[in-house]
Amino acid sequence: MPHERVVVIGAGIGGLVAALGLARAGLPVTVVEKASAPGGKMRQVAAGPCRVEAGPTVFTMRWVFEEIFAEAGADLAARVRLAPAEILARHAWSGSERLDLFADPARSEAAIADFAGPREAEGFRRFRLGAGEVYRTLEAPFIRGQRPSPAGLARRVGLRGLGDLWRIRPFATLWTALGEHFRDPRLRQLFGRYATYCGASPFAAPATLMLVAHVEQAGVWTIAGGLSRLAAAVADLAAEHGADLRYGAEATGIAVAGGRVAAVTLADGTRLPATRIVANADAAALGAGLFGPAAARAVDPVPEAARSLSAVTFAVAGRPAGFPLVRHNVFFSPDYADEFADLTRRGRLPRDPTVYVCAQDRGDDGVAAAAPEALLCLVNAPARDRPIHPEEIARCHASMSRRLSACGLTITEEARETTAPPDFARLFPATGGALYGRAPHGWMASFRRAGARTRLPGLYLAGGSVHPGPGVPMAAQSGRLAAASILQDLASTSPSRAAATRGGMSTA
Structure with a gap:
């Protein structure tokens, strides 16, 4: 050649x-x-x-x-x-509602039982098995394979695999499927958040995104x-x-x-x-x-x-207090449906957002390796390339801080670098800031x-x-x-x- x-x-x-x-x-x-x-x-x-x-x-x-x-x-x-994480993420809804998910499914199941009761733990067990089935059904023909059409996917799995395709519920939404496993709305929130890994709403994304749960349970690592x-x-x-x-x-x-x-x-x-x-x-x-x-x-x-979600990120040199951060932390809003209505239907930054905080100098022990710490705080946002007024970003930061404070976390910032959807649009042209x-x-x-x-x-x-x-x-x-x-x-x-x-x- x-x-x-x-x-x-x-x-x-x-x-x-x-x-x-x-x-x-x-x-x-x-x-x-x-x-x-x-x-x-x-x-x-x-x-x-x-x-x-x-x-x-x-x-x-x-x-x-x-x-x-x-x-x-x-x-x-x-x-x-590489270092394996024992704690996949720490989740909080208020100062008293807190749940860790672990690399060990048995520990996660026990934590869910303590948090929401044995029925929800059983729901998690069924959900985890279902997520694994989705992943195994799609890995060879979809994840590893060239882009298929629906008919092509059916041909690849063959007659024996058609039942597997039907069982993974491709026509149901993720939110609907989660309701079949969990009655506790907090757990539907927790696992519905996996849709945002693809820039989607759990109320519109397909149930096949349950496979993200299987992927995380198979291992999360930190990279030096x-x-x-x-x-x-x-x-x-x-x-x-x-x-x-x-x-x-x-x-x-x-x-x-x-x-x-x-x-x-x-x-x-x-x-x-x-x-x-x-x-x-x-x-x-x-x-x-x-x-x-x-x-x-x-x-x-x-x-x-058809664009996916964007985000407002705050890269912070900060000193957190009041909440035992691990590397990955999620602080949930009280009304997930309204949050996604803001993002998708109203096309605006959420008034009360779910916040992801990556404490990049911490591991499973929750001990910071440096002070101030490197923190990434992220709020989902609609994709848009038109300018955002600084006052809107200030309101976003204030609402984020209130959500963190409601869960017991305060961050004293020594420096902050903000990236909003128009900034992502400049970094990645023609996307309108969509990240996915x-x-x-x-x-x-x-x-x-x-x-x-x-x-x-x-x-x-x-x-x-x-x-x-x-x-x-x-x-x-x-x-x-x-x-x-x-x-x-x-x-x-x-x-x-x-x-x-x-x-x-x-x-x-």
Whole structure:
């Protein structure tokens, strides 16, 4: 394949994994990234003396990265320092209502029994089994496989698997399914929050998102240096295999010749010839024409109404008091339905929000390793790219502080760096600030995500806005699928005999 040249646009985790897989296969690969470091949404920001992880903070599905590193002849545990979390998260509704979930399901079950009674503990046991069934049903044909249609998914699972597909309740909402397991509204809130991992409302997302519970029960790890360190490790490995990573290089266009991709143009006028291009940008950026009209026609646009949620994040150097924080903490609003009505129907910041606090210098023992601490406080927000008045952000911070105070937590801030939906829109153009691509609302939503291949020959997609979905492991899987698609397409047109490629996934 001496004439082949691949350019990857974007050094998010999907683009990095695609570049690694292609470089490992011997293809010349250039990665262009407008930021000064790899990671995309896996980023750090400065807040006074602290470096705060301001993107994803929960690391699950470790096997995805173990496979990626092993395929490249490396050991994940030798490249990043991992530590398993015994406490998955600490949840609070008031100063007296508090519940921990544990990596050990038996401990979680006992904690739920103490918190809400034995019936709810039995509901958790059934819910956990159901979540595992959803995951096992979808892992091979959906999570590991190329983007299927509903009919294609049915063909992949076969006649014996159709019953499994029906049992995972694809047409029910997550909130409805949770009501079949839990009577306590607090537990419906707790497990309904998993919809927000995909930028969705639990009142509209499909019940299949129960699989998030199985993923977390299978293990949550902390990474020394945060998830941005994981991105750097993948970038280093790609460079070792020959990938050329260029930072501060912004792609502005995709040139086409003879009906297929020909080059990537950069903001400084540089033209990088390419026979294959992997766009690790939000699919909405392509559909909006940010890379040119030919690329825009290659994918379906994402309607504004279909955008996922955004967030307001406060990266803080602070001194918390009054509440025993662990690494992951959630403080729930008293009216979840009204909170999501604000987010989805009224299109405004919640008046009384649920708040996620990641105490990044703490572990299971709850002891802070530094003072002031690096804290990320997050409130869900509707996606919007129009400016938000500073008074609205101030009200959001005040309502967040009241919610934390109602649960016993106060934070004395020494420094704060705020990121709101318009800021995310500037960081990730054409998204309107949406952090997860298309919202998975309704049973068909997952099938509306773009796959690795596009309508423009030579153009492939990777990232959290395409199949199989958002989140660090899924975005990494999209990179593997993009690389596998390119290698498969090259093998199908090669005059040489095609050879099987490793990758740990099924392909169409």
